[in-house]
Amino acid sequence: MVSDKPLGRPRSEDRRRAILSAAIAELREKGYAALTIEGIAARAGAGKQTIYRWWPSKADVVLDALLEEASDAIAMPDEGSLPGDLLAFLSATFRQRGQRPVLIGLMAQALLDPMFAQVFRDRFLFGRRAVLRQILDRAVARGEIAEGIDPELLIDVVYGVLWYRLLLDHAPLDDEAGRRLAELVVRAVR
CATH class of the missing domain: 1.10.357.10 (Tetracycline Repressor, domain 2)
Incomplete structure (x- = not known):
């Protein structure tokens, strides 16, 4: 029997929000060219592997952060x-x-x-x-x-x-x- 449960740990909403906030803060502070997954991870208190598991690139992290802010604002x-x-x-x-x-x-x-x-x-x-x-x-x-x-x-x-x-x-x-x-x-x- 095949399980319907996804593999790995489920996404933590608090962790996701921390990563998106960190991405925006890093971007505003350093600019897009200097933005790194490592910098986002350090600021968010998350592992690089967590970010890469959820987003394929820094642009995708930033896009999700922007979409969230735009829908709220x-x-x-x-x-x-x-x-x-x-x-x-x-x-x-x-x-x-x-x-x-x-x-x-x-x-x-x-x-x-x-x-x-x-x-x-x-x-x-x-x-x-x-x-x-x-x-x-x-x-x-x-x-x-x-x-x-x-x-x-x-x-x-x-x-x-x-x-x-x-x-x-x-x-x-x-x-x-x-x-x-x-x-x-x-x-x-x-």
Whole structure:
């Protein structure tokens, strides 16, 4: 008879959270290039083998940490109107500008590693796009978006601004930028 129990010890939720927190702390302190599994393990009080058993690479550890933080910090707003929803969403998103080292590191890894690129797109980028798509879909249902508007292009515009400013750091990602971008999108859809 084959057992349904997984091999090895089960994951400890406390240990998992400690590792994810350590990964973010190490990343912010040292940057992505200097981030190591050894450093994460030491800060978390975990063994390297535990980390490698749960995640195939440092990028995967950081991605899980980022996903957890994003789901906690950027909720799906429902302010009753497209301008209100966009402003709430973009304000919460732009408030995460402290994640710049994390996002830049993951984007760099995605550019260098096609396998990780697919995981990053599927688990993070497409997930964030889906939230914005829901906001736009609600606006369509309320009649706030003119017929023929391409929602995917609008999503590209919003995230294009975000990523361009994150990567080049040439202009702020602040509440004012969020407000102006929300106004631009609202004008474009009418």
